Amino acid sequence: MAGNMKPNPNKSKFNPWLLYGSILVIILVIQLLTRGSSFGNTKELSLSKLYEYVDKGYVDKIEFSRSAAKVYIKESALESVEDLKNTQSKPLLGQQSKGPQFITDIGDPKILQEKLDLAVKDQKLTEYKSEPESNWGDFLISFLPIIIIIGFWLFMMRRMTGGGGSGGGGQIFSIGKSKAKLFDEKNDIQVSFKDVAGLEGAKDEIVEIVEFLKNPEKYTSIGGKIPKGALLVGPPGTGKTLLAKAVAGEAKVPFFSLSGSDFVEMFVGVGASRVRDLFKQAKEKSPAIIFIDEIDAVGRARGKSNFSGSNDERENTLNQLLTEMDGFGSNTNVIVLAATNRAEILDKALLRAGRFDRQIYVDLPDVKEREQIFNVHLRNIKKVDNLDIDFLAKQTPGFSGADIANVCNEAALTAARKDKSQVDMQDFLDAVDRIIGGLEKKNKIISPDEKYAIAIHEAGHATVSWMCEHASPLVKVTIVPRGQSLGAAWYLPAERQIVRTEQMLDEMCATMGGRAAEKIIFDKISTGALSDLEKVTKQAKAMVTVYGLNEKLGNITYYDSSGQGEYNFSKPYSEDTAKVIDEEISKLIEGQYERAQKILSDNRDKLIQLADLLCEKEVIFKQDLENIFGKRPFDKEVIEDIEVTEVEKSAEGEA
Structure with missing residues (x-):
């Protein structure tokens, strides 16, 4: 079956430049044949001048029709008469021009004929002859533009209908054809399941x-039916498209790949036509797999966000897709794979059993899966022998597969920038810092007062997080500007499956520690806490309106998992409830702000000591906080440290 997919390399392709060159050559040949070898050298001559040349005996012969006369000058006259010397034609294509040298508008041909009869009688003219009005050459010249236009039109029509050239979806009359790419297992890049690290459940x-497609009898022999489709759902970068590529590499069946936006076109009916053509091609090569990436481009719930009242082309495309997947005449030997990170907005008819029988959730990788992903992406990178991949996996919580690939690439670029031959741990840590916080801006001019204020702010975060039991453990703090931030603190959050109320409150308290420190030390607050306030407000709002963690509102949530709430014009709660929600959110935030102030007031001296150390070094680590505050009494999990001394030296050198 793979032989059917392979294009014929011996099939000749039509080159349109051959057509254009042929037309140009034809025009030149016609001009040479109709104008003679004097092409481009014939000049106009007035009728009075013609009579003068005839009377003087310069003219050898004349050929005239009803409107014009071709005048041939004697060679002796061309050589002796000064006025005629510059009309001597230059050789063209290696041949000497034999005329005519002039063309004259004659007006009434009878008068000219009488004059020429007298000239011949007086032996002033050798001969003359009358020609028909036009010959075939003149006819072709006059109609040549029309002929060229008709020929070009026929050529384009043939191209548009796919009769000539490479055909395909780019032709106007082939616009309803599918744009799906048929995977060629011999020529395309191979991706196997070995290249997909983690995602064990999804891979199964x-x-x-x-296996359904390779060995269907195993399942159908006992009465089972092959599923129609599988929907890959998950956050961006988790490997949905990579899984599909692995299917294309592993399956020995035709694999059609395209994006949901490939169905959408400005012309009415094109999307539905492309769906029909796609399934027609797949059925012809069945058993086959169709992969539609970003299916939400055409699979959005019908009847939503369509305020125009007109027929929606996207809905027609979706209707046709629903029919092809499970309608009359549908074929069970075609399986549809689709991927999206917005499953909540898909149409319910698309998700029912019989269409997408299986929904496979591709989640962010845990620490073990991140270690496997690092091993995959580090295959082609020259790294030091003692690189601790387990530590890297623990340092990248919440990273997707695409993020980890980016970390490995950035680490390699960082090492190359430093003229290293191998990538070491510090390069990876720098890459993580760059991806999370942005590029360092060491040349940014900051006054000493601002620098101390930033140090107090970051020291406040570090102090409160150190004193709160459920706050994330600190990794390092810096006041070197990165991206849009003037300072940053790196934490290592625990990978929890559920989050309790006290854990969220401790996180909020640590986030408010920066502004609280400014208030405690300077008795003033600044705009530097914008991102902190945004984060805390989202957390508090989620506690009150999503997770039902507020005692006053009780066990109620206003979260809409279907994603259709955005199209409603009314809120799912009353104005009185909205007022209560606002009050509870504010109460939560202010409560944690006051708690952070109390913690910092009790540890004011240590806060100032930490800020001074931060001003001095610009980058401090967990060991520095242990030296000032002592070990955290509620640290249940000991985090593996890097050689902190080496990292400190590197950071000090950069500062």
Whole structure:
């Protein structure tokens, strides 16, 4: 079956430049044939001048029609008469021009004929002859533009209908054809399941789908039916498209790949036509797999966000897709894989059993899966032998597979920038810092007062997080500007499956520690806490309106998992409830702000000591906080440290 997919390399392709060159050559040949070898050298001559040349005996012969006369001058006259010397034609294409040298508008041909009869009688003219009005050459010249236009039109029509050239979806009459790419297992880049690290549950489901197509009798012999489709759902960068590429590499069946936006076109009916053509091609090569990436481009719930009242082309495309997947005449030997990170907005009819029978959730990788992903992406990178990949996996919580690939690439670039031959741990840490916080801006001019204020702010975060039991453990703090921030603190959050109220409150308290420190030390606050306030407000709002963690509102949530709430014009709660929500959110934030102030007031001296150290070094680590505050009494999990001394030296050198 792979032989059917391979294009014929011996098939000749039409080159349109051959057509254009042929037309140009034809025009030149016609001009040479109709104008003679004097092409481009014939000049106009007035009728009175013609009579003068005839009377003087300069003219050898004349050929005239009803409107014009071709005048041939004697060679002796061309050589002796001064006025005629510059009309001597230059050789063209290696041949000497033999005339005519002039063309004259004659007006009434009878008068000219009488004059020429007298000239011949007086032996002033050798001969003359009358020609028909036009010959075939003149006819072709006059109609040549029309002929060229008709030929070009026929050529374009043939190209548009796919009769000539490479055909395909770029032709006007082929616009309803599918744009799906047929995967060629011999020529395309191979991706196998070995290249997909982690995602063990999702891989098991996908492997089974491939097995359905390879060995269907195993399942159908006992009455089972091959599923129609599988929907890959998950956050961006988690490997949904990579899984599909692995299916294309592992399955020995035709694999059609395209994006949801490939169905959308400005012309009415094109999307539905492309869906029909896609499934027609897949059925012809069945068993086959169709992969639609970002299916939400056409699979959005019908009847939503369509305020125009007109027929929606996207809905027609979706209707056709629903029919093809499970309608009359549908084929069970075609499996549809689709990927999206917005499953909540998809149409319910698309998600029912019989269409997408399986929904495979591709989640962010945990620490073990991140270690496996690092091993995959580090295959082609020259790294030091003692690189601790387990530590890197622990230092990148919440990173997707695409983020980890970016970390490995940035680490390699960082090492190359420093003229290293191998990538070491510090390069990876620098890459993580750059991805999380942005590029360092060491040349940014900051006054000493501002620098101390930033140090107090970051020291406030570090102090409160150190004193709160459920706050994330600190990794390092810096006041070197990165990206849009003037300072940053790096934490290592625990990978929890559920979050309790006290854990969220401790996180909020640590976030408010920066502004609280400014208030305690300077008795003033600044605009530097904008991102902190944004984060805390979102957390408090989620506690009150989403997770039902507020005692006054009780066990109620206003979260809409279907994603259709955005299209409603009314809120799911009353004005009185909205007022209560605002009050409870404010109460939560202000309560944690006061708690952070109390913690910092009790540890004011240590806060100032930490800020001074931060001003001196610009980058401090967990060991520095242990030297000032002592070990955290409620640290249940000991985090593996890097050689802190080496990192400190590097950071000091950069500062």
